[in-house]
Amino acid sequence: MAPFYQFGFFGEWTSLLFAFAIGIGFGFFLERAGFGSSTKLAAQFYGRDLAVFKVMFTAIVTAMLGLFWLAWMGVLDLSRVNVLPTYFVPQLVGGLIFGVGFVTGGYCPGTCAVAAVTGKMDGWIHLVGMMAGILLFGELYPALEGFYNSSSMGVVSLDSLLGIPYGTAVFLIAVLAVGGFYFAEKIEKRFTSVRSGS
């Protein structure tokens, strides 16, 4: 039964090898999708290229449906899948800082690594800045610990938060994703035509 590591099918080192292989796959597909380019990534905030939105939502729906149906078939124990707890205010603040960094730098953490290894200097600079930020957080952690652990809501899922069945939440998110995909294409066409003056 999955998750295989949680059930002791393989040990620590094998799990790290799997993580390494998955990481290679992740980096490969990010680069193939063109996400090693800050111009392409930042373009989503101007409505010109919503590839990031489309890829992310596709990944969300694929993982969501996979988890649901594998658990329903009894081959995955959902209670052993790691879900981070929600700390409302710290995560809101962290998201804000992340958003500012993303638009300013044109990269998120994964994509700046992709850009860096494909030889882009801005990717390296973004990566160094990110590491410096992590180091700074670590040094300031004793002072930030109280805030960091504040407003804990525990492990929260959409279905438990909204008080709806799990299957209903899955359906609503899938509809939202497919609808979002459709409208993203409309938005891209509109902003591209506006830009070209047609």
Add this chain to the structure above:
Amino acid sequence: MNSTIKYLAIAALLLALLALFVQNPKEKRRVGIDLDELARVIEREDDHVTADELAAMLKEGNPRLRVIDLRDSLAYLQYHIPTAERVAISELVEMPLRPTDTLVLYSEGGIHAAQAWMLLALRGHRNVLTLKGGLLEWKERNAKNDSGRSRSRSDSTQVKPPAKKFEKEQEKMREVC
């Protein structure tokens, strides 16, 4: 949208639609209980550690050791055992745990920790211990050690004060020792 994407979107929507009608997979929960084994663990007292044993484990610095504080947030923020994470009992049931982790649970006295130990045992987790006597025993131990140290300090030679940066870490390690 090209045709491949259209077919994939239709397939996703169909799977999502079916999800409305099938049993909630979160309601499927396996619980395997070997009562005899649990009873033997409790009789052998393999289910708990003393405050001294926990202090030794913390000094070793085992990265697989997780100390779990089951009290409320306020109590945790006021004081907690070094490296302890605060987890509510209701979250503990859902918390994913690596089989290689060793958990030491504690509460104020020990009752909640014992209850939480049973919940995790029912989930099939074996590397779980409770702190015998709870936080009360830990604090008593530290109080004894502190009074022992203050007697020996009055006889000792002057020691150069540590750099400010490490004072907090030193404070925490003194509690452990």
